[in-house]
Amino acid sequence: MKPETLDFFDRVYAIVRQVPIGRVTSYGAIARYLGAVRSARIVGYAMNAAHNLEDVPAHRVVNRNGMLTGKFHFEGSKLMQQLLESEGVQVEADQVQDFKQVFWDPSEEL
DNA sequence: CACATGACGTTGA
């Protein structure tokens, strides 16, 4: 692992950790906040790496569509939805309901 | 060193 990359990952983790309960954010929003608008995919990659870290609630991070794209990467396919619902986020068909409301933009609220 | 892959996003048809 390269130090610089770790820094990027660390930044992503920092943002995800600061996501309020009952709120979700998107990979692109995080990438944009970090100034890496074109690295939205890398954010997802970071989540994959963060998969082992308990401090990083990856379940609060969804794609721009509000769809739980990474649910398959969790232990159980339903775990992600379960966690979100447990926090008060309505999820249906692997999609966050009222995504516009629960959406948390670090660039605006942080 | 070059090729293929991926928890995404944007643009064009």
Added chain:
DNA sequence: GTCAACGCCATGT
């Protein structure tokens, strides 16, 4: 409005 293709950048082989 939906669907397909391209681009971006880090990782793994």
